[in-house]
Amino acid sequence: LRQVPVNFTARVFPFGRDASVQPYVGGGVAMVNWRYSEEGEFIDFANRGEIFRDRFVDEGNTVVPLAVAGIRFGGRNGVSVGGEFRYQGGKADLDRSLGFAGDELDLGGYSGLFTVQLRF
Numbered sequence: 001l002r003q004v005p006v007n008f009t010a011r012v013f014p015f016g017r018d019a020s021v022q023p024y025v026g027g028g029v030a031m032v033n034w035r036y037s038e039e040g041e042f043i044d045f046a047n048r049g050e051i052f053r054d055r056f057v058d059e060g061n062t063v064v065p066l067a068v069a070g071i072r073f074g075g076r077n078g079v080s081v082g083g084e085f086r087y088q089g090g091k092a093d094l095d096r097s098l099g100f101a102g103d104e105l106d107l108g109g110y111s112g113l114f115t116v117q118l119r120f
Contacts, residue, residue, distance in 0.1 A: 001034065001105070002034065003032050003033070006032075011026035011068065012026060023069075025069045027065070027067045029065060033061050034061075034062065035058075036059070036105055037055065037057040054099065056098050056099045058100065062090060064091075065088075065089045066086065066088050070085060078120055081115065086111045086112070087108070087109075093105075
């Protein structure tokens with residue numbers, strides 16, 4: 001599975017963006033370009049358990065929800081560092097006519113990021 005998300009987020013800073021400690025929460029959407037492939041030996045249960053070798057590939061674009069929470073430190077001299085926790089939800093439909101065993105792909109998951117912001 002390959003995912004290339006393009007994120008669109010909005011953040012709320014309850015203590016302001018000029019404080020030395022800046023916690024925030026936010027959300028938005030991600031446009032995920034995905035490609036999924038399965039390759040190997042498979043069992044054909046409809047044909048007396050015959051084993052065959054094949055490759056199945058599907059790809060597409062899906063819009064999924066995104067939630068973020070983080071904290072930034074610093075802000076002096078135009079540089080701040082911090083961390084962010086992110087949750088991305090969503091599913092994509094697989095084309096069953098291509099030979100996949102399932103019909104849905106889970107694009108969701110959690111991630112943690114180290115952030116650096118430069119203001120100029």
